[in-house]
Amino acid sequence: MPPKQKNKSWSALKQAGNESFKTGQYGDATNLYSQAIKELEKNSKKNPEDLGILYSNRAASYLKDGNCAECLKDCNMSLEFFPYNVKSLLRRAAAYEAVERYRQAYVDYKTALQIDCNIAAAHDGTNRMTKALTEADGPSWREKLPPIPTVPLSVREKLSQQAAGKPAPGKPAPATPAQPNPPAQPNPTPQQNGIKKTKPASSDKDMKKGQALKDEGNALVKKGEHKKAIEKYSQSLKLNPTEVTTFTNRALCYLSVQRYQDAIRDCDEALTIDSSNVKALYRRAQAHKELKDTSGCVTDLNTLLKVEPKNTAAMKLLQEVQKKK
Template identity: 50%
Template structure:
């Protein structure tokens, strides 16, 4: 029962049918409140619906199906590994996971989209993640990679700069900013980034090759 629910919820979310997606994620939580994907999806949809409809967002939801007790695998005291956190009333799941957990989930969704080559969608996931946790360095560098693929070079520079503010020794941030600056014809800035990168990792062959390439434009 869970897999079809989660798949349909994800499909509704992709189609921006957020009320239907929320109902399916919430139903999945009722079936098994220990499933993190259901919890994260429900919290994600609730945030979208509150943003769109305000405090009256629940009034616009489709009818919520009832889940028989026999189908609620994790809620009864006999369920293996059951804890007080999973023995909750039907609406208590709305408290959901923390912002950092939601941010991590969105970041992982973005990573999966990158693996599929869907960089524009990945940018949206990373942006949503950073709204919840703007101190995660790798989310900035991952989004910078997507911006590079989409030829959005100023945005890539901005993300790498943000990453370096959090981690001044981040090699990926130096390298990706150097790539973006090269495309923006900021060759001096690109050389500086690569030199800083190679100070920290002198044997980095990708950095060495790019530095040789960029230095040709500065002569």
């Protein structure tokens, strides 16, 4: 443990902690972050977000040392000072996962994805938790989850801007292999539809207009007017490009008018936002089947059945395509 560093500002102590973390001296980093927290707490002009970042940094050190209990405590403190801090959510999720509290981990991974749907670590974590919870609780596992908080639009806008642009001074926290520091791009799917993956958060006005257009599209689908519904869904997605059900609804319409590649691209988009979305997996499997891509179809159906093992439609389609092999 390094000697107590006297007469150093909290920011200098934080920087020293970051340097220790980078060189793998996690115990030293923990000590330095603790000193920084004490110094900052004494400062009358302290910024709550700065305290939140220090607790998050110390949580990363605890996580690296395998001290999940202290990591969880620090993440909770961090999120009190800096609500919806993505790094704290990801570190807490990793700690929950390590101690097999899979429901809480799932909630944190999904909350992080509300803030930035491009975080590969959160997509991967969601997939692992989905598999673990399905094995533990069966197909009704979602019913046993704690509530997933809704991230306010104003918070999503602020944090997505920080992620896409330059972070505020002092914001970066040290990375941990368990959860990469910057939001990472997800692995690209075989087909992409040209929509940029980093989508700006929609305003409340745009979201309401987008929802109204989506509702109009849904009404047209009920009437069997799939081409007109596609137009409404497309208009809706321009206003709210992160609404997963609009992509899966439009994919259904594309299937109905035999535009199978377009259906696949919409399902790709939906799965980028929600990697375990059952409708997207099923509709993409249907499109692959129509395009004679049996391998792609089987892969999607097997993935779906890991999420919902008793999905009868998926089991029936899988049997059908396997008979034709």
